[in-house]
Amino acid sequence: MPYDPSAFPPFAVTVDLVVLTVRKDALYALVVRRGEPPYQGRWALPGGFVRGDEDLEEAAARELTEETGLRSQALEDQDAGAHLEQLATYGAPQRDPRMRVVSVAYLVLAPDLPAPTAGGDVRSARWASTDTLLGAGDGSGWEVEQQVPLAFDHDQILRDGVERARSKIEYSSLATAFCPPEFTVGELRRVYEAVWGVALDPRNFHRKVTGTPGFLVPTGGTTTRQGGRPAQLFRAGGATLLNPPMLRPEV
Numbered sequence: 001m002p003y004d005p006s007a008f009p010p011f012a013v014t015v016d017l018v019v020l021t022v023r024k025d026a027l028y029a030l031v032v033r034r035g036e037p038p039y040q041g042r043w044a045l046p047g048g049f050v051r052g053d054e055d056l057e058e059a060a061a062r063e064l065t066e067e068t069g070l071r072s073q074a075l076e077d078q079d080a081g082a083h084l085e086q087l088a089t090y091g092a093p094q095r096d097p098r099m100r101v102v103s104v105a106y107l108v109l110a111p112d113l114p115a116p117t118a119g120g121d122v123r124s125a126r127w128a129s130t131d132t133l134l135g136a137g138d139g140s141g142w143e144v145e146q147q148v149p150l151a152f153d154h155d156q157i158l159r160d161g162v163e164r165a166r167s168k169i170e171y172s173s174l175a176t177a178f179c180p181p182e183f184t185v186g187e188l189r190r191v192y193e194a195v196w197g198v199a200l201d202p203r204n205f206h207r208k209v210t211g212t213p214g215f216l217v218p219t220g221g222t223t224t225r226q227g228g229r230p231a232q233l234f235r236a237g238g239a240t241l242l243n244p245p246m247l248r249p250e251v
Helices: 056-068 154-171 174-178 185-196 202-211
Strands: 012-023 026-034 047-049 083-090 101-109 122-129 216-223 231-236
Touching: 012 056, 012 154, 012 174, 012 185, 026 056, 026 154, 026 185, 047 056, 056 101, 056 122, 083 154, 101 154, 101 174, 154 174, 154 185, 174 185, 185 202, 185 231
Parallel strands: 012 101
Antiparallel strands: 012 026, 012 047, 026 122, 083 101, 216 231
16 A cells, blocks of 8 residues: 555654753753744743754754854764753644644753853743752742743753753763863862752762772863862763762752
């Protein structure tokens, strides 16, 4: 029996990006305010429809640049220290009121990302604390209207992205993606504290990360950028899996 494309309902494909960074010793996500229906005026994750002549990663890079002015190093240069991975696919029938839309979400982790600049079909773009976005923060410095959920199913996508980051830094070297090329153990510890939302014992943390083969490599340099005595600088080693893992404290 010949294949009949008209026998199947049409649907669109979009990409959504969970872009996470550490700012002010807390985990922040990139959000945009929608300028067009549906959910006009609501905050959302950056993203949009995949064009017919581009693959998924090309669409993700284009939407990120168009809507926020940021060019993800993770999308352009896998050796730049940032991290990109496909997070999950979301295809609930009613997730988009316009039509049947399946979204492929990406997780991007990078250090020291600049302030975004709104463009395309969004009114504004900004970094916001993931605790505040997901209802765990006090909303300090954030619009009262942010108590309204993110557009579409982006609350769930963001929650999944944050949990992916939290779980992966337990058993991989992913936390170094939030750090500059050379960093101190204290700076790395603050990444873990920001992502997990807990305080860690400095001495115990130092012993674990420096005692894990291939996790950190001394650069031979020191820094006083944190104040106090000079601190030893490290770079990420070649290990991709941590053995033993850095287990998340129970809270």
